[in-house]
Amino acid sequence: MKTKQHLALLALALLAACGGGGDAPAKGGAEKRAANEPDVPEAQRFGGTIVVGAIGAIPDMNPLTSSDHTANQVQQYVLFMPLITYNEKFEPIPWLARSWEVNADTSELTFHLRNDVFWHDGKKTTAYDVKYSYDMARNPETLFPNTAFWTHYRDATVVDSFTIRIGMRPHADFMDPWRSFSPVPRHVLEGTAASAMKTHPFGTKSPVGNGPFKFVEHLPGQRWVFAANENFPKELGGRPYADRLVYRIIPEPTTLMAELLRGNLDYYIAATADQASQIEASPASRILSFPDRQFLMVGWNEKREMFKDVRVRRALTMGLNREAIVQAVRRGYGELGNTTIPPMFWNHDPQAGAELKHDTAAAKRLLAEAGWQDRNGDGILENAQGQPFRFTIITNQGNREREDILVILQSQLRALGIDVRTQLMEWGSLLDKIQDVENRDYDAVLIAWVTEFRIDDTDLFHCDKLKDPYQWVSYCNPETDRLLDTLPTIVDRNASRPVWNQYQRQIAQDQPYSILYFTRRLEGVHERLRNVNPDARGDWVNIRQWYLLPNMRANR
Known part of the structure; x- marks a missing residue:
């Protein structure tokens, strides 16, 4: 419950804003501290547990059914691998797909997949997984939330184990859905009715991915835990620097900030605007900010x-x-x-x-x-x-x-x-x-x-x-x-x-x-966490390169 004092302060702020006042936002901590970024040799960047905190629970980790933005971010950058990703200029670059081409009349898109990506249970990721996922996402009974992705797409054909061809009508920005859509393992979910996909334990208890981190544990309402994938392709950067990644659900922003300043969090997703100055003023933390798509x-x-x-x-x-x-x-x-x-x-x-x-x-x-x-x-x-x-x-x-x-x-x-x-x-x-x-x-x-x-x-x-x-x-x-x-x-x-x-x-x-x-967007970052570069692509963009300063790693 809000206190009278809190509501009074809010009313004062509103009155000031109505008068046309208000300071311009300060620059984020990335600009302020860039010159002081330590030079840590790569061999020393490996190890430790990165703890991320946010107010929202992730109710479902299944890419076919989840409608939560944070879940989609984790799917893209942590647990799974979309066929492509975007670079810092928002241009498509290879990811699960090693390459792709479009035919002359733009009616077919062909992806050539990498042959060195494995599901976390040891099975190789193939074009059959992509086709299965694509077909399920287009099935109305699956309740895939972004059905507009496929409005101008047609059926998919597996050419061979690492090649898939998808029919389409010519349309603008046709590559974009493949940036955020993560295929799932066919061998785990095959046989599941589309109408039952949303309640399958894959989404909440046992997701099997193929990304840089693999699933360890989910305690509903408390946390998700992931561990580094030692077999992530070296050509894509190899295993991430952090040994473990913990996503904590802390439903109160004041507690989130306090945990960051006390050193119990490394990354506070979507810090509130009224906390920015306090986080930036602390020697233990910094604020990163960037224009968002939200x-x-x-x-x-x-x-x-x-x-x-x-x-x-x-x-x-x-x-x-x-x-x-x-x-x-x-x-x-x-x-x-x-x-x-x-x-x-x-x-x-x-x-x-x-x-x-x-x-x-x-x-x-x-x-x-x-x-x-x-x-x-x-x-x-x-x-x-x-x-x-x-x-x-x-x-x-x-x-x-x-x-x-x-x-x-x-x-x-x-x-x-x-x-x-x-x-x-x-x-x-x-x-x-x-x-x-x-x-x-x-x-x-x-x-x-x-x-x-x-x-x-x-x-x-x-x-x-x-x-x-x-x-x-x-x-x-x-x-x-x-x-x-x-x-x-x-x-x-x-x-x-x-x-x-x-x-x-x-x-x-x-x-x-x-x-x-x-x-x-505002992100609170503890001083021990380095190489964090969120932007309009998302909060977790380069999670594989995040690392903890060796002399400041906590035993967690």
Whole structure:
């Protein structure tokens, strides 16, 4: 429970932000300490246990079924191997696939796999594993969350044990799904019904990967433990420097920071903005920051009658002082957004939604046009039937920034005459509720989305996806569908830019979500942990090269 003092401080910060104040974010510790990076010979970098901490549990480690962002990060960089990865310029480079080629009319993509990658139980990874995984991910009963990956792909054929050919329609950025999709071992999961994949113990009790670390232990709600894969291909860097990797779930940010400063954590994922200065000031730690692909948004569930009217959704966005939220809660470590495309991406349209500035009077006029008025003088709007404009916003517990945002949303929307209730839920339970495709029994949700490098919002917005996990708000507009269907077919970026602009302006017009801001990601790093270089690709990008200073390794 929040103290009165905490809420008072939040209110003061909000008032300051509304006045246009707020300091610019400090540079991250990477810049400050780069010149002091120690020169540790490679032979001395091996050993020790790296302990990572974050507020969120990883409910499912199966790449075919998990919808959690951190789980996807661990799958990409720790436990499994996608066919390709991205370099620091966001260009595809070989990983599980040694090479690939596309035929002349771009209707077939052929991958040639490495022949020296083994599953952690000793079986060799082959093209049969890739085909099995691909086929399962395309099976609707598997409930693979990113079904839009495969919209323009067709059947796969195993040419030989280390070659797989996949049919496709020509489309833009067709390599991107293979960066984040990790194949699974066929010999472990074959025979499992697609509908039973989500509950298979592979996801929670016994995942078998082929990446630089192998699974050791999972204590639900407490930790995941991994050990170095001694047989990771030398051509890809060989075994990682750390002997062990522990992911600890600590659902309270204050405790996470304290554990970092006490030396019980080496890496604190997604430190809160109000902690950045304290972490940076400590001689025991530093802050790393970078522009992120994640944005925070409020989803208005259009299964609820009050949110079906676009005027209402636009009014809700205009009633929110999002600039004040960024300053008060993120301390400036964020950038306003009106579309789902990060400002750093080539196809971002800065004009989309530019009219959705904070304007309480205009928001009230829109609500009145939609039939919402204070009919009985109690300060709360009612519709023509006398029903009050009252709803509940849910978000995940343990995320203090989101809890603080709920307090601000409640206050700002109360100024419009809207009675907002709030509810905190355990992360897995929240996902179950909003991804219950039959019911989606909730009003509004405060949640984050991490976009891929290849933007395809089909899973979020397309009418055909109303019964899929990520169509959280039941939004459907045929014009949006037309644009979503058209965009992937335009391979040339210059030719596609006008369509991207049209798409973003359509989403901004309809406001299925009120997008609050894109985050600038913050990571707390203990001084003994070195060679950590997160960026927009993710928190764990070069985990294989992380190492602990030899004279500061704890016995853990």
